[in-house]
Amino acid sequence: MVKIMECIPNISEGRRLDVVEEILAEVRQVAGVTLLDYSSNADHNRTVISLIGEPERVVEAAWRLIVKAAEKIDLDQHQGEHPRMGATDVVPFVPIRGMAMEECVDLAKGLGERVGRELLIPVYLYEKAATRPERRNLAEVRRGQYEGLKESIRTSERTPDYGPSVLGKAGAIAIGARPPLVAFNVNLGTTNLEIGKAIAKGIRGSSGGFVNIKALAIDLSEQGLVQISMNMVDTQGTPLYRALEFIKTEAAHFGVPIVGSEIVGLVPLEAMMDVATYYLGVHDFSSEQILEKRVFGF
Structure with a gap:
């Protein structure tokens, strides 16, 4: 049985649709990944994206999306009604067929380590991938949003799982594994x-x-x-x-x-x-x- 995994990245851009399309183009270029759906909301200033495919290909698509979003979205200039802390705010992996949740957790950790090491973006593991009980809850991970995290990230309580304890314009990102919602x-x-x-x-x-x-x-x-x-x-x-x-x-x-x-x-x-x-x-x-x-x- 071919393993199938879904990923639902949320990016902090819902107004500049040309930028959204540039980011989506990165996903479309990955063979074996299907862009199922995306929805941009100008009030939230946020786009929710759904993609699916074999696990390794989905991880590659998520990586490319994160790279492009970090290039195109400046959190210092971002305003919207939805809570956010990063250009790519959240990346959950969801097992769909032939996969255990533990496999999604391992992939989330692998992507998180790469993002922290190569892009120098702070990464927090959440939900099933969380390394601390309080980080299972996304709302707790995102507490204070981008502006508040600029200061609190220096404390031991808010030390990221991967990457530096300092925020650039791309902010921080929550990467995890969860059931469908x-x-x-x-x-x-x-x-x-x-x-x-x-x-x-x-x-x-x-x-x-x-x-x-x-x-x-x-x-x-x-x-x-x-x-x-x-x-x-x-x-x-x-x-x-x-x-x-x-x-x-x-x-x-x-x-x-x-x-x-x-x-x-x-x-x-x-x-x-x-x-x-x-x-x-x-x-x-x-x-x-x-x-x-x-x-x-x-």
């Missing part, structure tokens, strides 16, 4: 960020909410919105509809409407099936009832 955002019809913060606090696992949800409130006041931005780390344990219904209930408490939602990047079919069966009230629905699955066998 879904990036799910819900927009509130308000500009009151405090309402968004209260709802995000209520839903995220670290503050007593759903253990499978990481969430923060993002100010999109120029659009007349506040966004609840979530990483759904286990959509079987906590389905998308459960997160949406919780946010609906909390928003109604504040007299605020839900005005839309979005999924950034890719989503497993099973996660969308759960949503459809919940809202349609369908009983005993099976993936075998999906026409394309029966015809094409995917």
